[in-house]
Amino acid sequence: MGKTLFDKIWDSHIVMSKPEHPDAVYINTHFIHEVTSPQAFDGLRKRGIPVFRPQKTRATADHNVPTLDQHLPIKEALSRHQVEMLTKNTAEFGVELYGLGHPYQGIVHVIGPELGITLPGMTIVCGDSHTSTHGAFGAVAFGIGTSEVEQVLATQCILQYKPKRMKIEVNGSLKKGVLSKDIILYIISKISASGATGYFVEYAGDAIRNLSMEARMTICNMSIEMGARGGLIAPDDITFDYIKGRQFAPQGADWDKALAYWKTLYSDNDAQFDKVLTFDAADIEPQITYGTNPGMGMGVTQHIPALDQVEEKERPSFKKSLEYMDLEPGSALLGKKIDYVFIGSCTNSRIEDLRLVADYVKGKRKADDVVVWIVPGSKQVEAQAKEEGIDKVFAAAGFQLREPGCSACLAMNEDKVPAGMYCISTSNRNFEGRQGPNARTFLASPLTAAAAALTGRVTDVRDNF
Ligand SMILES: CC(C)[C@H](C(=O)O)[C@@H](O)C(=O)O
Ligand code: SF4
Numbered sequence: 378m379g380k381t382l383f384d385k386i387w388d389s390h391i392v393m394s395k396p397e398h399p400d401a402v403y404i405n406t407h408f409i410h411e412v413t414s415p416q417a418f419d420g421l422r423k424r425g426i427p428v429f430r431p432q433k434t435r436a437t438a439d440h441n442v443p444t445l446d447q448h449l450p451i452k453e454a455l456s457r458h459q460v461e462m463l464t465k466n467t468a469e470f471g472v473e474l475y476g477l478g479h480p481y482q483g484i485v486h487v488i489g490p491e492l493g494i495t496l497p498g499m500t501i502v503c504g505d506s507h508t509s510t511h512g513a514f515g516a517v518a519f520g521i522g523t524s525e526v527e528q529v530l531a532t533q534c535i536l537q538y539k540p541k542r543m544k545i546e547v548n549g550s551l552k553k554g555v556l557s558k559d560i561i562l563y564i565i566s567k568i569s570a571s572g573a574t575g576y577f578v579e580y581a582g583d584a585i586r587n588l589s590m591e592a593r594m595t596i597c598n599m600s601i602e603m604g605a606r607g608g609l610i611a612p613d614d615i616t617f618d619y620i621k622g623r624q625f626a627p628q629g630a631d632w633d634k635a636l637a638y639w640k641t642l643y644s645d646n647d648a649q650f651d652k653v654l655t656f657d658a659a660d661i662e663p664q665i666t667y668g669t670n671p672g673m674g675m676g677v678t679q680h681i682p683a684l685d686q687v688e689e690k691e692r693p694s695f696k697k698s699l700e701y702m703d704l705e706p707g708s709a710l711l712g713k714k715i716d717y718v719f720i721g722s723c724t725n726s727r728i729e730d731l732r733l734v735a736d737y738v739k740g741k742r743k744a745d746d747v748v749v750w751i752v753p754g755s756k757q758v759e760a761q762a763k764e765e766g767i768d769k770v771f772a773a774a775g776f777q778l779r780e781p782g783c784s785a786c787l788a789m790n791e792d793k794v795p796a797g798m799y800c801i802s803t804s805n806r807n808f809e810g811r812q813g814p815n816a817r818t819f820l821a822s823p824l825t826a827a828a829a830a831l832t833g834r835v836t837d838v839r840d841n842f
Contacts, residue, residue, distance in 0.1 A: 379645025381542050382611050383577050386517045386642070390500045392534055399536040405499040407434045407529050408485045409472070411441050411463040412789070413504025417527035418466040430533045431471040435494060438463055438476045439484045443791045444752050444779035447477050456790055470530075481624075483755020483781040486510035486723035490594060491757055493623025497612040497639040502529055507723050507805065509600040512609035513593035514616055515642045517577070519607040540606040541575055541651040544644070546582035549658040554839040556733075557592035558725060558803065558822035560584065561599040562664035562674045564656060570672035574604030576652065579644060584658035585610060590619040591729035598724045599805050602671040611643040663838055665710055666807050666820040668698040673807075675710075677825060677837050683707035701809050702817050703797075710835045715799040715819070718743075718830040719812070721752030721779075722786035722804035725823045728761045730803070734827045735762075735770040737838075743775040744833025750792065751776050752784040776830065788813045801829045 380388070393401040409417075414436070421428070428434060441456035451457035460477065467474040475481040481488055486507050489495040495511045501518035502508060504526040511518035521535065529535050547560055565572070578600050585593065593610050600608030617636060620626045627635045644650075662676035673695075675681070684706045687695045699706060720726070720734055731753065743749050751771055753759040759781055762768055771778045785792040786804040793813030794800045800818050803826050804811075807818035819835065828838040 378649065379647040381644045381648040381650060382515060382579055382609060382642055383517060383542050384648070386498055386500065387539060390517070399538045401534050402500060402537055403534055404502050404529050405433065406489070406494060406501045407533070408489055408501070408503035408505075408508070409434060409436045409463075409526065410485050410503070410505065411438050411459040413523045413526055414466065415459070415462045416523050417504070417530055418470065420524075420527040421470070421530055426531050428470045428472060428530045433533060434472045434530065435489070436463060436467045436472050436474040436476075437482055437485050437488055438474075439482075439781075440783045440787070440789050442477055442782040444782045444784045445791075447780045453791060480756050480760075483753075483758065484723045484726065484783055486594075486598065487727060487754030487758065490514065490590070491623065491727075491755060493620055493626030496620065496626070496635070497616060497642050502535060506601045507598050509605070509607040510594050510598040510723055512597040512600070512607050513590060514620070515609055515612035515639070517607065517609065520601065540577040543573055543576035543578045543605070543652045543654070544650040545578055545580050546653070546655045547580070547584040547658050548582040548655065549584055551584060551658045551661065554663055554824060554842060555661050556822040556824055557588050557595045559661050559664045560658070561596045562666065562671070562820060563661045565599065565603045565672050566664065566674035567656070568603055568654065568672075570602060570670040571604040572672070573600065576605050578605045578608040579650070580608060580610050581644075582655075586613065589729060590615060591727045594727070595724050599671065602805055612639050663822060663825045665825060665835060666818070667702065667704055667710055668695070669701055669807055669809050670698070671805065671807060671820060673698060674820065677821075677835065678709075678711060680707055680709050681705070710819070711837060713799070713835040714833060715801050715829050715835060716747060717785075717794050717798055717800035718747060718749040718826050719752070719785045719794070719800055719802040719804065720823055720826050721750065721754070721784050722802075723754065723783075724805045725803035726752060726754030726758065728758050730823045731758065731762050731767055732765070734823050735767040737824060737827045738774045738776070738831060739770050741774055741831050743830045747830055747833045749774075749776040749830045750779055750785060752779045752792070753781050755781050774830075785812050787811055788816070794818075801826045801835070
C-alpha cells in the first residue's frame with residue numbers, strides 16, 4: 378500500500394520505535410525564540426548538558442520586541458529580560474541568534490522559509506504552536522512545549538506519538554478578492570476550532586496547488602487553529618522556485634541531490650488517510666470572525682448566527698463570546714465601525730501580503746479615526762518593502778509601517794489594542810485579551826483588513842476593486 382507524504386517523512390526520521398510507546402523522531406531543524414527557551418536552557422545548565430547539534434538550532438527574537446525604535450533598549454522590563462536571556466543563552470550554548478538589529482531578525486515562522494532554512498522533507502520543531510507554517514514546504518513541522526524544547530536541544534530528537542492523517546482538498550478556482558486566508562478561515566468555520574484535533578493535515582486540490590508559497594504558508598499556519606498537530610502541502614515547482622538561491626538553501630550538486638529527493642515527496646495515489654474532507658473554492662467569500670475563537674467565522678456579508686441556530690450545549694459559550702465582543706446574535710458585521718487595523722503576524726506579514734495591500738490602497742487614504750499598523754514579518758521583508766517603494770504608499774495612505782516582530786498579534790510587547798476597541802487583524806487568534814486586555818478582534822485577510830482601513834468599517838473588499 379502507498380504512503381502519505383506525512384508517513385514518508387515521519388518514517389524516514391524514526392530513530393527508535395516500540396509498540397505502545399512514542400516514536401523517537403530525529404529533528405532536522407529546531408527554531409527557538411525568547412518565550413519558550415529560557416527554562417529549557419536552564420534545564421541543560423542544571424544537568425551540565427551541551428546543545429547536541431547547535432548548528433541545527435536557530436534563534437530569533439520576535440514575541441517581546443518593540444516594533445518602534447528597535448535600536449533603543451526595550452522599555453518593558455519583562456520583555457527586555459526575555460530578549461537578554463535569549464542573547465545570553467545562545468551565546469553560552471553556541472546557537473546562532475538573529476537578534477534585534479540583525480538583518481535576518483523577524484518572526485520565527487517568517488524567517489525560516491525566507492532564509493532557505495525550511496526545506497521539503499525536513500522535520501522541524503519550535504516551542505511555538507504556529508510551527509505548522511513550515512509545513513507549506515512539505516515538511517513535518519509542529520509546535521512543542523518548553524520541556525520538549527529541552528529534550529530537542531539535548532538530543533536533537535523528540536518523543537512523539539504518531540498523529541492520524543487527514544486530507545483536506547480544496548478544488549476549483551477562488552473568486553476575486555478571496556485569498557488563502559479566506560480559505561483557511563472558511564475551513565475552520567466549517568469544521569470548528571477543534572475539528573482536526575489529533576490529526577496531521579495534508580492540504581491538496583487545485584485551489585491549493587495554484588497558491589504561491591506565501592499563500593500556502595498562511596494556510597498551514599492556521600492548521601493549529603482547528604486543533605491539528607500540523608499541516609503540510611506536497612512540494613512542487615512553486616516550492617522549488619521559491620527556495621532556489623535563498624541564503625541557506627542547498628547549492629550546486631547539493632541542490633540537484635536535494636531536488637531529486639524532494640520530487641519523491643507526495644502522497645501515493647493509493648495512500649490511505651484516516652479522514653478526507655473536500656471543499657469547493659467557488660463557495661468561499663471573504664471571511665471575517667465575529668467571536669473569540671477562530672472557528673467563529675463567516676462570509677463578510679453573512680449574519681452572526683441567531684441563538685436558535687446554535688446548538689443548545691454551545692449556547693453559553695456562544696453568548697459569553699458575543700458579550701465580550703459586544704455584538705448581537707443574528708446581526709450583520711458589514712458596516713460595523715472599527716478602530717484599529719493590524720496587518721502582520723506569522724500568518725500574513727510576508728512581502729506578498731504587503732504588496733497586495735499596497736496595490737489595493739495606492740493613492741487612497743485611511744479613514745480618519747482608524748489606527749493602521751503594518752508590521753513586516755522580518756527585517757528582510759521590511760527592507761524589500763522599502764526597496765519597492767511600498768513604504769511610501771503606506772505613508773501616503775496614513776498607514777504606519779513599523780519594525781518586525783509579533784507585535785499586536787499577542788499582547789506580549791508594547792503593541793496593544795486598547796480595551797473595548799475593535800481591531801481587524803490579519804493574525805490567527807481572536808481569543809479574549811489576545812491583542813490587549815478587553816481588546817476585540819475580527820480576523821480577516823490582508824485585503825479585507827485594508828478595505829476596512831480605508832472605510833473605517835467592516836467592508837466587503839469586492840465592492841471596491
Ligand atoms: C508564545 C508562544 C508560545 C505562542 C504559541 O505557542 O503559539 C505564541 O506564539 C502564540 O501565537 O500564541
Ligand atoms: S506572530 Fe503571533 S502567532 Fe505568530 S508566533 Fe508571533 S505571537 Fe505566535
